[in-house]
Amino acid sequence: MKTKDRIIHGALTLFNENGERSVTTNHIAAHLEISPGNLYYHFRNKEEIISGIFDNYAKELKTRFQPMAEDQQSNMPSVQVMLSYLDSIFELMWNYRFFYANLPDILSRDDALKLKYTKAQQALNENLIAIMHSFRDSGLIDLEDDELQALTKTLHLVASCWINYQTALLSDNEITEAVIYQGMLQMLNVVRPMATEQGRKQILELEEHYKGRL
Amino acid sequence: MKTKDRIIHGALTLFNENGERSVTTNHIAAHLEISPGNLYYHFRNKEEIISGIFDNYAKELKTRFQPMAEDQQSNMPSVQVMLSYLDSIFELMWNYRFFYANLPDILSRDDALKLKYTKAQQALNENLIAIMHSFRDSGLIDLEDDELQALTKTLHLVASCWINYQTALLSDNEITEAVIYQGMLQMLNVVRPMATEQGRKQILELEEHYKGRL
Amino acid sequence: MKTKDRIIHGALTLFNENGERSVTTNHIAAHLEISPGNLYYHFRNKEEIISGIFDNYAKELKTRFQPMAEDQQSNMPSVQVMLSYLDSIFELMWNYRFFYANLPDILSRDDALKLKYTKAQQALNENLIAIMHSFRDSGLIDLEDDELQALTKTLHLVASCWINYQTALLSDNEITEAVIYQGMLQMLNVVRPMATEQGRKQILELEEHYKGRL
Amino acid sequence: MKTKDRIIHGALTLFNENGERSVTTNHIAAHLEISPGNLYYHFRNKEEIISGIFDNYAKELKTRFQPMAEDQQSNMPSVQVMLSYLDSIFELMWNYRFFYANLPDILSRDDALKLKYTKAQQALNENLIAIMHSFRDSGLIDLEDDELQALTKTLHLVASCWINYQTALLSDNEITEAVIYQGMLQMLNVVRPMATEQGRKQILELEEHYKGRL
DNA sequence: AATGAATGAGTTTTCATTCAT
DNA sequence: CATGAATGAAAACTCATTCAT
Numbered sequence: 001m002k003t004k005d006r007i008i009h010g011a012l013t014l015f016n017e018n019g020e021r022s023v024t025t026n027h028i029a030a031h032l033e034i035s036p037g038n039l040y041y042h043f044r045n046k047e048e049i050i051s052g053i054f055d056n057y058a059k060e061l062k063t064r065f066q067p068m069a070e071d072q073q074s075n076m077p078s079v080q081v082m083l084s085y086l087d088s089i090f091e092l093m094w095n096y097r098f099f100y101a102n103l104p105d106i107l108s109r110d111d112a113l114k115l116k117y118t119k120a121q122q123a124l125n126e127n128l129i130a131i132m133h134s135f136r137d138s139g140l141i142d143l144e145d146d147e148l149q150a151l152t153k154t155l156h157l158v159a160s161c162w163i164n165y166q167t168a169l170l171s172d173n174e175i176t177e178a179v180i181y182q183g184m185l186q187m188l189n190v191v192r193p194m195a196t197e198q199g200r201k202q203i204l205e206l207e208e209h210y211k212g213r214l
Numbered sequence: 215m216k217t218k219d220r221i222i223h224g225a226l227t228l229f230n231e232n233g234e235r236s237v238t239t240n241h242i243a244a245h246l247e248i249s250p251g252n253l254y255y256h257f258r259n260k261e262e263i264i265s266g267i268f269d270n271y272a273k274e275l276k277t278r279f280q281p282m283a284e285d286q287q288s289n290m291p292s293v294q295v296m297l298s299y300l301d302s303i304f305e306l307m308w309n310y311r312f313f314y315a316n317l318p319d320i321l322s323r324d325d326a327l328k329l330k331y332t333k334a335q336q337a338l339n340e341n342l343i344a345i346m347h348s349f350r351d352s353g354l355i356d357l358e359d360d361e362l363q364a365l366t367k368t369l370h371l372v373a374s375c376w377i378n379y380q381t382a383l384l385s386d387n388e389i390t391e392a393v394i395y396q397g398m399l400q401m402l403n404v405v406r407p408m409a410t411e412q413g414r415k416q417i418l419e420l421e422e423h424y425k426g427r428l
Numbered sequence: 429m430k431t432k433d434r435i436i437h438g439a440l441t442l443f444n445e446n447g448e449r450s451v452t453t454n455h456i457a458a459h460l461e462i463s464p465g466n467l468y469y470h471f472r473n474k475e476e477i478i479s480g481i482f483d484n485y486a487k488e489l490k491t492r493f494q495p496m497a498e499d500q501q502s503n504m505p506s507v508q509v510m511l512s513y514l515d516s517i518f519e520l521m522w523n524y525r526f527f528y529a530n531l532p533d534i535l536s537r538d539d540a541l542k543l544k545y546t547k548a549q550q551a552l553n554e555n556l557i558a559i560m561h562s563f564r565d566s567g568l569i570d571l572e573d574d575e576l577q578a579l580t581k582t583l584h585l586v587a588s589c590w591i592n593y594q595t596a597l598l599s600d601n602e603i604t605e606a607v608i609y610q611g612m613l614q615m616l617n618v619v620r621p622m623a624t625e626q627g628r629k630q631i632l633e634l635e636e637h638y639k640g641r642l
Numbered sequence: 643m644k645t646k647d648r649i650i651h652g653a654l655t656l657f658n659e660n661g662e663r664s665v666t667t668n669h670i671a672a673h674l675e676i677s678p679g680n681l682y683y684h685f686r687n688k689e690e691i692i693s694g695i696f697d698n699y700a701k702e703l704k705t706r707f708q709p710m711a712e713d714q715q716s717n718m719p720s721v722q723v724m725l726s727y728l729d730s731i732f733e734l735m736w737n738y739r740f741f742y743a744n745l746p747d748i749l750s751r752d753d754a755l756k757l758k759y760t761k762a763q764q765a766l767n768e769n770l771i772a773i774m775h776s777f778r779d780s781g782l783i784d785l786e787d788d789e790l791q792a793l794t795k796t797l798h799l800v801a802s803c804w805i806n807y808q809t810a811l812l813s814d815n816e817i818t819e820a821v822i823y824q825g826m827l828q829m830l831n832v833v834r835p836m837a838t839e840q841g842r843k844q845i846l847e848l849e850e851h852y853k854g855r856l
Numbered sequence: 857a858a859t860g861a862a863t864g865a866g867t868t869t870t871c872a873t874t875c876a877t
Numbered sequence: 878c879a880t881g882a883a884t885g886a887a888a889a890c891t892c893a894t895t896c897a898t
Contacts, residue, residue, distance in 0.1 A: 003861075021235065021319055024888060035863045040890060042861090103382050104315035108233055118383055150403035154372065157400075160382070161375035167318040168335050168374070171328075175318075186371075189364035193407040217878080238871055249880045254873065256878090431882075449663065449747055452867060463884045468869065470882090531810050532743035536661055546811055578831035582800065585828075588810070589803035595746040596763050596802070599756075603746075614799075617792035621835040645857080666892055677859045682894065684857090 004042045006032055008052045015098035020050065020106060047110050054113060057096050058120045064088035067130040078138050079202040085131065086184050086206065089159050094180050100163040101175070121156075128152045140199035141191065151194060158187050181210045218256045220246055222266045229312035234264065234320060261324045268327060271310045272334045278302040281344040292352050293416040297423070299345065300401060303373040304394045311377050342366045354413035355405065365408060372401050395424045432470045434460055436480045443526035448478065448534060475538050482541060485524050486548045492516040495558040506566050507630040513559065514612050514634065517587050522608050528591040529603070549584075556580045568627035569619065579622060586615050609638045646684045648674055650694045657740035662692065662748065689752045696755060699738045700762045706730040709772040720780050721844040725851070727773065728829060731801040732822045739805050770794045782841035783833065793836060800829050823852045 001009070010032045014023045025046055029036045043049045065088065068081065093100055107114040132148050135141050143151065162183035163175055170179070188203050188210075195203055215223070224246045228237045239260050243250045257263045279302065307314065321328040343366050349355050350362065357365065376397035381389055402417050402424075409417055429437070438460045442451045453474050457467045471477045493516065501509065521528055535542040560576050563569050571579065590611035591603055598607070616631050616638075623631055643651070652674045656665045667688055671678045685691045707730065735742065749756040771794050777783050778790065785793065804825035809817055830845050830852075837845055 019319055019322060025890080026888080036889090037864060037891080038862050041863095045890075101318040102316070104378050105233060105235060105319065107382055109236075114382075114385075121383055147403075147407075150400065153400060154368065154404055157372060157375060157379050158368070161371060161379055164314075164317055164378065165371050165375055167321060168331060169339075171332055186364070186367060189361075190368055190404075192364075193361075239873080240871070250873080251875080251881065252879050258873095260872065447747055447750060453869085454867075464869080465871080465885060466883050469884095473868075529746040530744070532806050533661060533663060533747065535810055537664075542810075542813075549811055575831075575835075578828065581828060582796065582832055585800060585803060585807050586796070589799060589807055592742070592745055592806065593799045593803055595749060596759060597767075599760055614792070614795060617789075618796055618832075620792075621789075667894080668892070678894080679860065679896080680858045686894095688893065 003032075003034065003038065004052075007034075007039060007042055007049060008056065011049050012053050012096070012098070015053075016096075020098050020102055025049075047113070050106060051110065051113050051116075053096070054099070054116060057092065057099065058116065060092060061120055061124055064092070065124055065127040065131070067127055067134060070134075078135070078140055079205055082135075082140075082202060083206060083209065086187065086210075089187070090180050090184055093159065093163060093183065094177060097163055097175050097180075100160065101167065103160070103164070125152070125156065128156060135199075139196055140202065141194045142196050142199075143194045147194070151191070154190055155187055158183065158190060162186070178214050181213050184210045217248065217252065218266075221248075221253060221256055221263060222270065225263050226267050226270075226310070226312070229264075229267070230310075234312055234316050239263075261327070264320060265324065265327050265330070267310070268313070268330060271306065271313065272330065274306060275334055275338055278306070279338055279341040279345070281341055281348060292349065292354055293419050295345075296349075296416070297420060300398050300420075304376070304397060307373060307377050308394060311381075314374060314378050315381070339366065339370065342370060349413075353410055354416065355408045356410050356413075357408045361408070365405070368404055369401055372397070372404060376400065392428050395427050398424045431460075431462065431466065432480075435462075435467060435470055435477060436484065439477050440481050440524070440526070443481075444524075448526050448530050453477075475541070478534060479538065479541050479544075481524070482527070482544060485520065485527065486544065488520060489548055489552055492520070493552055493555040493559070495555055495562060498562075501562060501566070506563070506568055507633055510563075510568075510630060511634060511637065514615070514638075517615070518608050518612055521587065521591060521611065522605060525591055525603050525608075528588065529595065531588070531592070553580070553584065556584060563627075567624055568630065569622045570624050570627075571622045575622070579619070582618055583615055586611065586618060590614070606642050609641050612638045645676065645680065646694075649676075649681060649684055649691060650698065653691050654695050654698075654738070654740070657692075657695070658738075662740055662744050667691075689755070692748060693752065693755050693758075695738070696741070696758060699734065699741065700758065702734060703762055703766055706734070707766055707769040707773070709769055709776060720777065720782055721847050723773075724777075724844070725848060728826050728848075732804070732825055735802060735805050736822060739809075742802060742806050743809070767794065767798065770798060777841075781838055782844060783836045784838050784841075785836045789836070793833070796832050797829055800825070800832060804828065820856050823855050826852045 007028065011028045014028060014031055025039055026036055029039045099106065107117055129152050132152050136148065166179050185207060188207055192200065192203055221242065225242045228242060228245055239253055240250050243253045313320065321331060346362050346366050380393050399421060402421055406417055435456065439456045442456060442459055453467055454464055457464045527534065535545055557580050560580050564576065594607050613635060616635055620628065620631055649670065653670045656670060656673055667681055668678050671681045741748065749759060771791065774790050774794050808821050827849060830849055834842065834845055
């Protein structure tokens with residue numbers, strides 16, 4: 001792995017463990033056993049490292065939430081499709097949890113990043129709506145167009161804010177994988193009232209899947 | 215107003231405007247036209263100021279969300295009750311928005327605060343559940359106990375994260391009162407699938423109320 | 429002496445001895461036995477210290493080169509007047525020699541300072557012209573108005589550039605007081621061709637005065 | 643052009659534009675689209691680059707200011723000789739202006755350069771004196787030996803400091819060719835008081851020449 | 857000749873906090 | 878209660894220079 005990538009990965013690890021605020025560029029350098037000068041050879045400043053991390057995140061976001069082509073979809077049982085999306089959300093939330101936990105702070109200090117973030121989220125939103133449409137077409141959920149928009153928004157909000165929200169309710173600061181799994185369950189709770197009979201069965205399956213991991 | 219309170223209010227103002235991270239204790243002192251020494255006479259450290267702000271927040275939280283006594287309730291039309299709760303939630307979120315924007319960060323640096331915060335949120339959660347129960351008893355919503363828990367959680371999450379969620383997506387000058395009203399509408403969207411015929415009517419009334427303000 | 433003034437004086441001393449470039453803010457703090465934080469309590473940055481030094485310089489410049497009122501002048505023998513002006517030039521050049529030695533560099537990094545400098549020099553130029561007029565009126569020099577302007581400009585240039593120019597010709601880097609005295613003599617050389625018989629006598633006296641100090 | 647020469651020329655350009663202090667060796671390499679390693683293959687350090695620039699300067703200085711052989715001189719009208727010298731001086735000053743702007747600083751960091759510089763200036767001084775002698779012999783100026791020395795020094799000083807003197811007083815965009823011509827005129831002003839009747843005529847011619855270019 | 861990643865000591869600056877008055 | 882000067886550890890960042898390839 002190239003140094004530039006090692007920095008991005010090392011920084012991500014430390015940020016997730018200790019929070020972006022308390023991780024200095026010197027910490028990152030020491031953690032990777034490189035000199036601070038070398039770090040600044042690859043990145044002009046700390047912002048640029050965060051921005052680099054975000055680019056990776058955005059790339060994953062894009063590929064994971066591209067709605068599948070219809071023919072592929074019909075071949076795959078719907079529960080598998082839902083599972084794959086939920087797992088994607090889980091992994092992103094877990095792998096970039098420092099980002100989810102400090103979003104307003106991080107974005108307020110970097111206008112360019114804020115712009116990138118907004119664009120990525122708009123693209124994501126469109127994809128999510130398409131995905132919901134396909135769930136409706138498959139008879140998993142049953143709702144009007146405006147209700148579908150509202151549901152998507154709620155799901156997006158739960159996904160983006162879950163970690164932030166949960167930190168409030170936990171007695172220690174540690175965000176563990178179990179916390180994220182609870183988020184998946186909460187998202188299923190949000191969808192359940194709109195589910196068809198068939199959809200409800202599948203949601204039950206998924207719930208069993210995640211409850212097993214708590 | 216005593217100096218101690220002036221500090222708490224001044225700090226809150228600056229934190230909300232610029233974020234806790236970039237507001238120094240010297241900024242606060244300068245803003246209030248007092249000396250840093252004086253500030254530290256009233257508060258041992260910055261944490262204690264934040265903690266003081268939190269105490270105010272917790273007090274408001276408690277008084278606003280005590281479920282009303284049954285007799286009062288019966289005298290007040292339910293739509294009014296919901297309206298008052300929604301207004302309360304968003305007013306609090308707006309007045310203490312810096313807090314939500316930096317929660318994991320702030321709590322990770324102050325274990326005592328963390329504990330207070332958790333307790334306050336648990337109390338709030340219980341109140342919210344009681345409120346939801348009374349709504350069910352009034353025949354506004356119709357759901358099982360576990361669904362009620364899930365709904366409450368979603369509502370709490372939407373309420374506490376709405377401003378953060380939107381500030382991440384919008385630019386500073388786009389954060390207006392209208393954003394708050396959209397948050398109210400989003401909460402109504404969350405409730406609607408569980409509403410009874412009667413509840414649905416009231417939700418419609420509230421929607422008209424808020425749409426008129428956009 | 430207040431700390432703020434101690435910093436200005438200490439910095440000036442170190443700048444004169446070692447050049448502005450190689451004197452760091454930490455050097456200055458260490459030299460005064462104060463903490464770097466304290467230095468930055470009084471000055472936002474290094475530029476501001478230099479600016480503070482310049483303000484002192486400009487104040488001296490102004491008071492020393494205000495042309496004397498006519499009646500005062502007539503009471504004082506002309507040679508004394510000339511001597512007092514030359515000594516003023518000498519002292520300024522000596523006390524602020526780091527400034528004279530690095531002018532383009534220092535001004536290029538601080539637009540505000542550059543503006544202050546330009547204004548100070550314009551005021552100085554007017555004073556110098558007035559002084560030259562009074563010398564002509566006293567019959568010490570004899571020249572047309574445009575020649576007087578040219579002479580003033582040459583004298584100003586010699587004064588401002590002498591140290592810079594001399595560094596070139598000396599085999600060691602040390603600017604000593606003798607170097608400055610040679611500058612005084614050079615200025616007299618510039619004036620001499622325009623001197624009247626009476627003026628020439630006085631210039632000779634002054635030359636003796638400065639040659640004795642070499 | 644060899645890489646070594648490209649470095650010298652590129653560095654000179656950047657130094658003149660931005661000042662030696664703020665131009666890093668990496669800037670120079672980037673500007674030339676070579677690697678920093680390659681730059682250090684050709685030069686041991688930054689000082690050596692500056693030294694290389696100086697060598698070019700010294701070479702030009704030498705060839706331009708060798709007093710012409712007598713027979714050549716008699717063939718060329720004196721006004722032409724003066725014109726050619728004036729042009730040479732200011733061209734050099736302009737092409738190597740960074741050097742004059744930072745002289746004390748640059749020389750203080752490199753003893754070897756300091757020595758070279760001093761020798762070059764002494765040689766120049768002797769040449770200038772020889773040139774002045776020939777002007778006196780041609781009956782253009784009339785003065786004693788010591789006055790001639792003083793005049794030479796003043797001329798040298800005006801020539802070498804003019805650009806610095808003006809950059810301190812003017813803003814960047816005001817430093818144009820016109821400023822250079824004003825410097826030429828200022829030098830003529832310095833010589834005029836010593837000029838013979840015949841010399842005065844020629845000075846007038848030159849003045850017309852430069853005033854036409856303002 | 858040339859590359860470009862890497863070094864590390866050094867520089868400016870920040871800021872929560874203390875302390876003498 | 879209040880002042881405001883002072884602290885000092887630590888943060889971000891720089892840059893001349895080296896070195897393996």
